[in-house]
Amino acid sequence: MEPEYRKGRATVAACGASLLLAAVFEALTVLAAHDRTVRVASPWRDDPYHAVVGLAELAVPWLGLLVVLRLFAWRAPGGPDRAQQTARAAGTITTLVGVASAFEWAAVLGAAPVARTGWTSVLVAGLAVTSLLVAGAAVLLVRCRQPLGSARRWRHDWLGDVALLLRWTPLPRRWTGPAMVDRVRRHALAVFAAVSVLAGAGLAGAQSIGERLTDPLLVTWYFVVEAASLLAFCLVSNAVAGFVVRPAAGRARRAVETSLATGGAAVLLAVAFRDAIRAAFGLGPVTAVPTLVGLTLGAGLGAAALAAVLALAVPARPTGHQRPHHGEATR
Numbered sequence: 499m500e501p502e503y504r505k506g507r508a509t510v511a512a513c514g515a516s517l518l519l520a521a522v523f524e525a526l527t528v529l530a531a532h533d534r535t536v537r538v539a540s541p542w543r544d545d546p547y548h549a550v551v552g553l554a555e556l557a558v559p560w561l562g563l564l565v566v567l568r569l570f571a572w573r574a575p576g577g578p579d580r581a582q583q584t585a586r587a588a589g590t591i592t593t594l595v596g597v598a599s600a601f602e603w604a605a606v607l608g609a610a611p612v613a614r615t616g617w618t619s620v621l622v623a624g625l626a627v628t629s630l631l632v633a634g635a636a637v638l639l640v641r642c643r644q645p646l647g648s649a650r651r652w653r654h655d656w657l658g659d660v661a662l663l664l665r666w667t668p669l670p671r672r673w674t675g676p677a678m679v680d681r682v683r684r685h686a687l688a689v690f691a692a693v694s695v696l697a698g699a700g701l702a703g704a705q706s707i708g709e710r711l712t713d714p715l716l717v718t719w720y721f722v723v724e725a726a727s728l729l730a731f732c733l734v735s736n737a738v739a740g741f742v743v744r745p746a747a748g749r750a751r752r753a754v755e756t757s758l759a760t761g762g763a764a765v766l767l768a769v770a771f772r773d774a775i776r777a778a779f780g781l782g783p784v785t786a787v788p789t790l791v792g793l794t795l796g797a798g799l800g801a802a803a804l805a806a807v808l809a810l811a812v813p814a815r816p817t818g819h820q821r822p823h824h825g826e827a828t829r
Contacts, residue, residue, distance in 0.1 A: 509581040510572075512638035513565055516588035519631040520562040523595045526624040527555045539617040542605035546770035553766065554598035556701075557731055561591050564656065564741075571662055576654030579740075583656065585642045587739040592635045599629050655743035657682060686742040687755065690732040698725030719791045723765055726798060730762025753809035761802025768797035 530540045531552070537543050542551055565587050572580065602625050657679060664674040672678065682689055702721035711717050733755050736742055747755065768775065772793055773783045784790045 508638065508642040509585045510569075512585055512635065512642055513569070513588045515631070515635040515638050516591045517562050517565060519595055519628070519635050520558045520591050522624070522631060523598070523628050524555065524559055524562075526621065526628065527551060527598075530621055531555065536617045536621070539615040540621055541618065542602045545772070546774070547601045547605040549766060549770035550601045551598045553727060553731070554594040556728075557735075558591055558594055561587055561594075561735070565591070567663070568656060568659055571659040574659065574662055576658070579652045579654040580659070581642070583652070583740045585639060587735075588635070589639050590735055590738055592632060592639060595628065596632045596636070599625060599632060603629070652740050652743050656739075656741040657743075683742055683744060686736070686744055687733075687751075689742075690736070691729055694725045694729040694732060697728055698722075713787055715791060716787050719787070719795070722795065723769055726758075726762040727766040728762075730759045730766070733759040734763075749810060753806045756809040757802040757806035760805035761798040764801030765794055765798035768794040 530536050530542070531548075542548060565584055568580065568584050568587075574580070606622055606625070661674050661676075661679045667674075698721050701724045702717055705711065705720050706717045711720075772790065775793065775797075776782065776784060784793065
């Protein structure tokens, strides 16, 4: 068995590689998406490529920030759980960037021609560097992988570390103490939903101002799409990286969370592939806002309903081996 200190070093190395990857990807993506001169020359400026790259652009910096913050609590109690969860967060960063890079390569190789300039070559060269960094980070992450099912034994999480770090701030104790941590843990879904709604509202507002949108239906659609996709990301990433470790879900909670995650993902995919979906039915591209809203949100609602039915139909697995969180930071 590999010694714990070597596993810790491997995790730190993998996190460092993922953070470097995140920085390079984010710099290139912001340049390609928000500089008008560069955007015109970008092969992946249109959907479906843009939708996938945009999600990664939004999620990767927040995950990177969380990884950096958790390194400040690296030597606190719960080291094995912390190392595994942080490695999983780094793996999520690498996966998001890898998927976005795959879509970007697909755009380079098969998309409609763009007005190629010197910036196109710069973006493609940057994509090649990003792809190499993805491969390097993936190799390091493989070295610190854990056996399947090990997440069921977690007793510490990111929430506990946040409470621990906040003790060094002038915030009132009642905001960072065990009672508040327990309250957040019991209402984690509501917290994820509130964060997604607030972020979705900000993004929709910025989008409407930046593009000077005046159609209320279109602005509302932007908000719903952003909030739904962010909530899906929160639920999936929490299941992977254990940001808030909770007791095992009952059938009802499992159905609700599965429905929300599936519906949000389906909305994002429908947005990305809306024209391809219509083409499969012999219809032309989406040109009207009501059509766009009906197609994308209808797909999300249908997928959410189906996921809920399936989750309720499948019996829950035995959960006696899962134990509630009793992290050091919440005592």
